[in-house]
Amino acid sequence: QSVLTQPPSVSGAPGQRVTISCTGTSSNIGAGYDVHWYQQLPGTAPKVLIYADNNRPSGVPDRFSGSRSGASASLAITGLQAEDEADYYCLSYDTSLSGSVFGGGTKLTV
Amino acid sequence: QVQLVESGGGVVQPGRSLRLSCSASGFTFRSHTLYWVRQAPGKGLEWVALISSDGSRKDYGDSVKGRFTISRDDSKNTMYLQMNSLKEEDTAVYYCPKAAWTGRTDYFDSWGRGTLVTVSS
Numbered sequence: 001q002s003v004l005t006q007p008p009s010v011s012g013a014p015g016q017r018v019t020i021s022c023t024g025t026s027s028n029i030g031a032g033y034d035v036h037w038y039q040q041l042p043g044t045a046p047k048v049l050i051y052a053d054n055n056r057p058s059g060v061p062d063r064f065s066g067s068r069s070g071a072s073a074s075l076a077i078t079g080l081q082a083e084d085e086a087d088y089y090c091l092s093y094d095t096s097l098s099g100s101v102f103g104g105g106t107k108l109t110v
Numbered sequence: 111q112v113q114l115v116e117s118g119g120g121v122v123q124p125g126r127s128l129r130l131s132c133s134a135s136g137f138t139f140r141s142h143t144l145y146w147v148r149q150a151p152g153k154g155l156e157w158v159a160l161i162s163s164d165g166s167r168k169d170y171g172d173s174v175k176g177r178f179t180i181s182r183d184d185s186k187n188t189m190y191l192q193m194n195s196l197k198e199e200d201t202a203v204y205y206c207p208k209a210a211w212t213g214r215t216d217y218f219d220s221w222g223r224g225t226l227v228t229v230s231s
Contacts, residue, residue, distance in 0.1 A: 002154065032214070033214060033215050034212050034214050034215040034217065036215075036217040036218075038155075038218075040155075045205060045221035045222065045223060045224060046155065046207075046218070046221055047221070048217060048218065048219055051210070051212060051217045051219070052212040052213075052214075052215075052217070057219065087154075089154065089155055091155075091217060091218070092215070093214075093215045093216075097171075097172070098169050099157050099160065099169050099170075099171060100145070100157040100160075100215075100216065101157065102154060102155040102156065102157065103154070104154050105154040105155070
């Protein structure tokens with residue numbers, strides 16, 4: 001059971017928009033700690049897509065965006081492409097655990 | 111260019127020990143808090159341990175507390191994870207991602223390929 005809750009799976013057709021939620025508590029996202037998002041393609045290491053809620057590293061397409069509200073955050077992907085099929089994870093900090101916490105991951109099927 | 115190379119993984123029996131290494135280059139190693147993150151087969155990511163830049167702070171995930179020890183040797187740009195009393199549930203790919211500070215939290219901006227630890231009799 002992960003501290004941050006994500007839906008196990010989401011799906012969408014090419015060109016559509018999907019969102020992945022990450023729900024936390026008052027000791028992590030709700031406490032104002034940053035939320036970061038990762039994409040993991042099969043057999044590879046994770047790659048950062050969004051850091052500090054809504055910032056994209058250079059090289060990440062603007063089809064990916066992040067937002068937050070209260071104790072939750074979301075990753076939105078527009079213009080879905082087949083290459084977006086991957087696992088997605090959110091990451092934050094938890095003050096009661098004194099450490100980083102990941103969401104359980106969401107498998108995106110395109 | 112940041113490079114992170116994890117090594118030391120392998121097959122080990124339950125109850126035995128193993129030491130992982132993380133060799134880094136391409137950034138100012140001694141200035142960074144360092145982390146271990148693992149991923150069990152078919153499962154999600156789990157934070158394992160961290161060590162501050164000066165080595166004064168070490169924190170561990172609940173599942174490894176008391177069994178794993180993190181350390182660093184800045185003269186060699188290398189971090190270690192000593193894993194004792196290994197359990198089958200420690201089976202995972204272990205990563206040592208590079209952390210970047212946002213001003214409020216760390217996030218992991220570069221990752222190596224990881225090293226696989228298999229605990230099995």
